[in-house]
Amino acid sequence: MKVAIAGKGGSGKTTIAGTLARVMADRGQRVVAIDDDSNPNLALTVGAGTAASGAPGIPRDLLEERTDAEGNKRLELSIPAEDFIDRFGVPVRDNLTLLIMGQPNHGGSG
C-alpha cells in the first residue's frame, strides 16, 4: 500500500501523514514514512522527536547521476531501496522508519 498526501501549507497535511504512518505501524504493517516536503516536520508528527529533524542530507555516494531518454540528468539510487531505507532511514518504531529526503549531502566534494 502506497499513500501520498498533498495539501497546502497549514492544511494539517503533515499531522495527518505522520499520524497515519503511526496508526498503520501500530496495526503491524512495516511502514516507511517519507518526508518530501522542503520544510520537513514529519519527524515530529511521526514521533521521531526533534533529533531526527536535523538528520544530514542523503550521502552523495548512495546516489548516481543518470541521463534519461530526453537527455535530462537526474539523481537516482545507486543501491536497492530497502538497503537505502535501512542505512539512511531514522528508526522510529520496530516496524516504522522515517526517511527525510532533503537535499543530497555533497560533503567537501563541492
Add this chain to the structure above:
Amino acid sequence: MRGVLNGLVAETSRTTIVDLEAGLEHLSRGTARHVDTLLIIGEPYFKSLETASRSFALAKDLGIKQIRMVANKVRTPRDEETVRDFASRHGLPVEGVVPFDDAVLAADERGEALIEYQPAAPSVAAIRRLADGVLNGRR
C-alpha cells in the same frame, strides 16, 4: 531528488506514506504511477477547496489510481456540509473528515507527536478511521 523518490516508492515492499511537497507540480509521472492512493487535504473554506479541486484535476492527469479528499479542521456540521457539497459537485470522493482539535495545537506547541500527546484525541480517532478506509480501498 525526483529520481530518488521515484526509485524508493517503486521498489520498496513496505507500506509507504509520502508527505509530498505542498503542490503536486513536483510529482513526476514515474512516482505517481506507483502511488495507490492520493489523499488531498482540504479545509472547509472556499479557497482551500478550490486548491483541492485543482490538485484533483492534476492528479487525474498524472494517472493516480485512487484520489480521495480528506477534510481537516472541521468545526461544525455546516463545515462538513460545505466540504461534502463542494466535493460531490466536483466528483471528488471524501474519504475522511477530521475535526478541528485543540490537541493538534497543544501537541505542536510541546513539540510532541499528536498520537503520543493524546492517543484518544478526536482528530486521532478520525485518522484511525481514515486508515481503515484507505486500507479497505485496496480490495
